[in-house]
Amino acid sequence: MMRSSVPLLLVLLAAPAWAGIPADDEEGDCLGCHSDPDQSVDLPSGERLPLYVDREVFAKSVHGEALRCTECHSDKTGDHATGEVPFKTRRDVTRAYYEQCKGCHFANYTKTLDGVHFAVMAKGNEKAALCVDCHGAHDISRPGQPRTRISRMCSRCHSAEADVYGKSVHGRAAENTSDVPVCTDCHRAHDIADPRDGALAMRTPEICGRCHTDEKLMGRYGLSTNVVDSYLADFHGMSASFQKGLRREGGRRLAAVCTDCHGVHDIQKADDPNSSVMASNLQRTCQKCHPGASETFPKAWLSHYEPSAEKAPLVWMVKLFYMVFIPFMVGGLTLQIALHLWRVVVNR
Amino acid sequence: MSNAYVVRFSLSQRVEHFVTMVVFTLLCLTGLPQKFFDTGWAAGLVSFFGGIDSTRWIHRVCGIVLALSTVVHFANGIHTMLSKKVGFTMVPTRKDFEDAILQLRYYLGMTDKHPQYDRYDYKQKFEYWGLVAGNIIMVATGFILFFPTETAAFLPGQVIPAAKMAHSNEGLMAFLVITIWHIFNAHLNPDVFPFDGSMFTGKISRERMQHEHPLELARIEGRPVGDGHGGTGPGHGSERDVG
Numbered sequence: 001m002m003r004s005s006v007p008l009l010l011v012l013l014a015a016p017a018w019a020g021i022p023a024d025d026e027e028g029d030c031l032g033c034h035s036d037p038d039q040s041v042d043l044p045s046g047e048r049l050p051l052y053v054d055r056e057v058f059a060k061s062v063h064g065e066a067l068r069c070t071e072c073h074s075d076k077t078g079d080h081a082t083g084e085v086p087f088k089t090r091r092d093v094t095r096a097y098y099e100q101c102k103g104c105h106f107a108n109y110t111k112t113l114d115g116v117h118f119a120v121m122a123k124g125n126e127k128a129a130l131c132v133d134c135h136g137a138h139d140i141s142r143p144g145q146p147r148t149r150i151s152r153m154c155s156r157c158h159s160a161e162a163d164v165y166g167k168s169v170h171g172r173a174a175e176n177t178s179d180v181p182v183c184t185d186c187h188r189a190h191d192i193a194d195p196r197d198g199a200l201a202m203r204t205p206e207i208c209g210r211c212h213t214d215e216k217l218m219g220r221y222g223l224s225t226n227v228v229d230s231y232l233a234d235f236h237g238m239s240a241s242f243q244k245g246l247r248r249e250g251g252r253r254l255a256a257v258c259t260d261c262h263g264v265h266d267i268q269k270a271d272d273p274n275s276s277v278m279a280s281n282l283q284r285t286c287q288k289c290h291p292g293a294s295e296t297f298p299k300a301w302l303s304h305y306e307p308s309a310e311k312a313p314l315v316w317m318v319k320l321f322y323m324v325f326i327p328f329m330v331g332g333l334t335l336q337i338a339l340h341l342w343r344v345v346v347n348r
Numbered sequence: 349m350s351n352a353y354v355v356r357f358s359l360s361q362r363v364e365h366f367v368t369m370v371v372f373t374l375l376c377l378t379g380l381p382q383k384f385f386d387t388g389w390a391a392g393l394v395s396f397f398g399g400i401d402s403t404r405w406i407h408r409v410c411g412i413v414l415a416l417s418t419v420v421h422f423a424n425g426i427h428t429m430l431s432k433k434v435g436f437t438m439v440p441t442r443k444d445f446e447d448a449i450l451q452l453r454y455y456l457g458m459t460d461k462h463p464q465y466d467r468y469d470y471k472q473k474f475e476y477w478g479l480v481a482g483n484i485i486m487v488a489t490g491f492i493l494f495f496p497t498e499t500a501a502f503l504p505g506q507v508i509p510a511a512k513m514a515h516s517n518e519g520l521m522a523f524l525v526i527t528i529w530h531i532f533n534a535h536l537n538p539d540v541f542p543f544d545g546s547m548f549t550g551k552i553s554r555e556r557m558q559h560e561h562p563l564e565l566a567r568i569e570g571r572p573v574g575d576g577h578g579g580t581g582p583g584h585g586s587e588r589d590v591g
Contacts, residue, residue: 294501296503326521329525
């Protein structure tokens with residue numbers, strides 16, 4: 001099974017008393033074997049496990065100056081090449097080592113326990129992403145440099161979503177600016193929520209609002225920052241406020257949130273002909289939840305505008321009427337009560 | 349006097365009031381949290397009613413009961429009038445406006461003449477017609493909000509947010525008018541404090557009738573009614589003439 005095992009054995013024979021690898025020249029000792037680009041192990045699965053470590057790549061990685069080999073490969077001793085390989089597949093190798101990260105990165109490791117990748121892994125999905133699947137192993141660099149690398153990393157498994165995202169208003173701009181979100185800005189990195197039960201969707205007013213209520217950021221694109229407030233003031237937003245934290249289970253319908261109208265990965269500018277909130281597409285968008293919605297039905301939604309004489313005269317007039325009428329009525333009645341009580345006091 | 353009590357409200361009137369009271373309270377408890385959705389008390393009330401969906405269903409059922417009770421009320425009223433048993437005592441008359449002015453002058457100390465009221469005084473008529481108008485607005489806009497797609501099939505879409513604006517504000521006003529005006533007149537008013545039970549027992553003491561509705565009492569007892577501006581009746585908070 002061992003391919004280049006002869007030189008390895010020679011090394012081992014030359015130093016039979018090794019119990020561990022001396023720290024001062026550990027790298028050199030390990031690379032004594034692992035610098036051979038052709039060195040690999042055939043696993044029972046038929047996969048070939050390369051044993052080569054590129055010294056240059058590791059030196060440039062974030063850990064290059066900080067970690068020694070055995071800090072992650074803590075079970076390795078000088079004679080490990082003689083033992084049986086305990087792994088059946090390459091995935092087994094990855095799974096065996098990913099927990100090493102938590103020794104230093106405990107906070108982020110703990111977050112992954114709440115994440116969807118851990119949840120599906122616990123259910124037996126071996127492909128579920130582990131630390132090294134996203135961060136790499138010997139070549140780990142600072143995440144988000146450049147930010148688009150994050151989306152590219154996710155796209156290795158989630159290619160369909162990544163393709164759609166790449167064509168969206170956010171995805172198209174991501175190459176040129178850091179103003180737009182990449183995957184982890186909405187989904188988070190370590191405690192990624194399962195998007196399928198609606199709980200993530202119910203958080204979109206807050207998630208989208210982080211950028212879309214930022215005056216400075218939206219100012220660059222001439223976008224309104226009133227979108228969240230105007231949404232919350234409407235029926236959907238009010239309902240969604242009460243449904244925070246609920247999941248779409250047992251046939252429960254949840255109120256429409258940002259993504260139900262604007263799309264998820266396929267969000268476009270509102271004036272883009274492909275946008276689901278483009279006026280000509282709106283009826284179809286409403287019909288997703290309101291079957292039978294007529295052509296005029298989308299006008300029930302004021303498109304994030306405050307009611308005004310121009311935008312929604314009928315709503316504006318009703319609002320104005322009550323702004324005058326309620327204080328007049330309540331004030332008048334209160335005044336009469338006050339006068340009544342005053343006369344009672346005078347009579348006594 | 350032979351009668352210590354006068355029967356003021358029939359059983360069906362009392363039942364109607366009771367139903368309206370219960371339904372109105374529930375409508376406020378399930379409706380106002382939707383208007384003030386971002387407050388802590390709203391979240392508490394909604395979760396008390398089992399979440400926003402069940403809160404809305406309670407609200408809708410109560411709304412339908414209120415709509416039906418309004419229909420029953422008018423059917424009864426029209427039937428009673430057609431059978432000529434009584435006139436429609438709730439209709440505002442010229443005297444009501446004169447009463448209102450006299451009452452305000454009395455409050456302001458400009459006169460010691462107090463208006464003499466018939467079966468319903470102008471305040472009660474005002475509250476009644478306010479409730480009727482409010483009910484019509486609330487039921488109409490409520491159904492628009494209950495069936496938005498159906499509404500938009502034959503009305504402009506903007507009617508729906510307009511209905512929401514009206515429903516929300518009219519509801520708040522109804523709540524304020526009832527808590528301020530009705531609670532004062534039926535509970536905190538020194539003449540009835542702490543509780544005017546006549547709407548629940550149907551009975552009112554002859555003494556209070558003499559004090560609050562002298563013209564109706566005179567009619568019941570077959571005495572001449574007069575013009576109602578007599579002004580010798582007892583004012584608020586003064587010693588009552590014990591009949």
